Amino acid sequence: MSTKVGIPRALLFHEYAPLWTTFFEELGAQVIISENTNKTILNEGVQSTVDDACLPVKLFHGHVLNLKDKVDYIFIPRIMSLFKGEHICPKFCGLPEMIKNSIKDLPKIISTEIDFIKSKNNLNETIYEIGKYFSNDFNDISRAYDIAYLKFEKYKKNTLNNIPNTNNKKIMLMGHSYNLYDTYVNMNAINKISSNQIDVLTPQMIDDIHINEYSKKYKGKLFWTFARKLIGTTLYLIENKNVDGIIYVSSFGCGIDSIIVNTIERYIKRKSNIPFMLLTLDEHTGEGGLNTRIEAFIDMIKWRDKDEGNISAHG
Numbered sequence: 001m002s003t004k005v006g007i008p009r010a011l012l013f014h015e016y017a018p019l020w021t022t023f024f025e026e027l028g029a030q031v032i033i034s035e036n037t038n039k040t041i042l043n044e045g046v047q048s049t050v051d052d053a054c055l056p057v058k059l060f061h062g063h064v065l066n067l068k069d070k071v072d073y074i075f076i077p078r079i080m081s082l083f084k085g086e087h088i089c090p091k092f093c094g095l096p097e098m099i100k101n102s103i104k105d106l107p108k109i110i111s112t113e114i115d116f117i118k119s120k121n122n123l124n125e126t127i128y129e130i131g132k133y134f135s136n137d138f139n140d141i142s143r144a145y146d147i148a149y150l151k152f153e154k155y156k157k158n159t160l161n162n163i164p165n166t167n168n169k170k171i172m173l174m175g176h177s178y179n180l181y182d183t184y185v186n187m188n189a190i191n192k193i194s195s196n197q198i199d200v201l202t203p204q205m206i207d208d209i210h211i212n213e214y215s216k217k218y219k220g221k222l223f224w225t226f227a228r229k230l231i232g233t234t235l236y237l238i239e240n241k242n243v244d245g246i247i248y249v250s251s252f253g254c255g256i257d258s259i260i261v262n263t264i265e266r267y268i269k270r271k272s273n274i275p276f277m278l279l280t281l282d283e284h285t286g287e288g289g290l291n292t293r294i295e296a297f298i299d300m301i302k303w304r305d306k307d308e309g310n311i312s313a314h315g
């Protein structure tokens with residue numbers, strides 16, 4: 001029987017799923033992904049986490065609990081840095097310890113450090129560290145990674161090609177992938193918007209080439225990967241005027257967002273008249289309130305159109 005490796009359907013799973021799942025499968029493991037977020041996962045995650053953690057970290061705990069009795073290993077890498085010269089949110093660095101301290105009777109945790117702050121020179125070492133749980137043959141591990149990376153590239157390309165080509169109004173749903181693509185947490189915000197004949201874009205649909213190019217227009221160095229991506233996306237949208245509104249979906253207690261959102265909002269107000277709205281979610285957010293805010297935002301966009309932009313974009 002093949003070894004079972006669990007991957008929590010949370011945090012960066014929403015970006016790297018094809019890479020991680022293919023890599024383990026190519027090494028002969030059976031990959032088990034936690035269920036879609038549901039009430040039990042949310043409640044158990046909240047109960048097992050310290051109060052002041054952000055919602056995505058609480059959810060991550062819930063997804064680990066969902067997996068813990070079903071697998072031999074759980075993949076929880078210690079992510080320090082994904083790109084040269086950039087940091088990631090500190091919550092990712094301490095995640096394996098946090099999980100081990102909060103949840104009892106866990107299977108073995110694959111908590112290999114991923115740290116590319118200086119360069120990706122140690123990529124092979126990192127891959128080997130993870131792959132050796134399933135194979136001792138470096139060539140085998142390297143082959144598995146190459147196949148996984150190709151699949152990941154293809155997935156990213158498909159996401160880019162997903163931009164709807166219609167005359168509908170367009171709203172950019174901005175934020176961390178795990179807030180945008182977890183439909184339970186954001187109460188299906190994408191569907192709520194698109195059911196109004198509005199096309200929804202996410203930062204994952206913007207080519208990294210544009211994001212990197214426009215992030216350089218930011219005055220100052222962007223040390224945070226999330227900041228580079230989201231500020232780069234905003235500056236690209238402002239200059240190319242290709243959306244009719246921007247909704248930022250954030251989580252209560254996110255330190256990174258408290259800085260990014262402020263910067264993004266200032267840029268939008270100063271350099272464009274694109275309407276902007278911040279939606280902050282936590283475990284108590286009610287669906288009624290969320291619906292009202294989204295509907296009001298969409299109405300405002302439609303009225304502005306009729307009224308030739310005489311309605312203020314920012315209230």
Ligand code: SF4
Nearest residue numbers: 054089091254255256
């Ligand atoms: S970036 Fe924000 S939401 Fe994401 S893990 Fe860090 S604190 Fe939580």
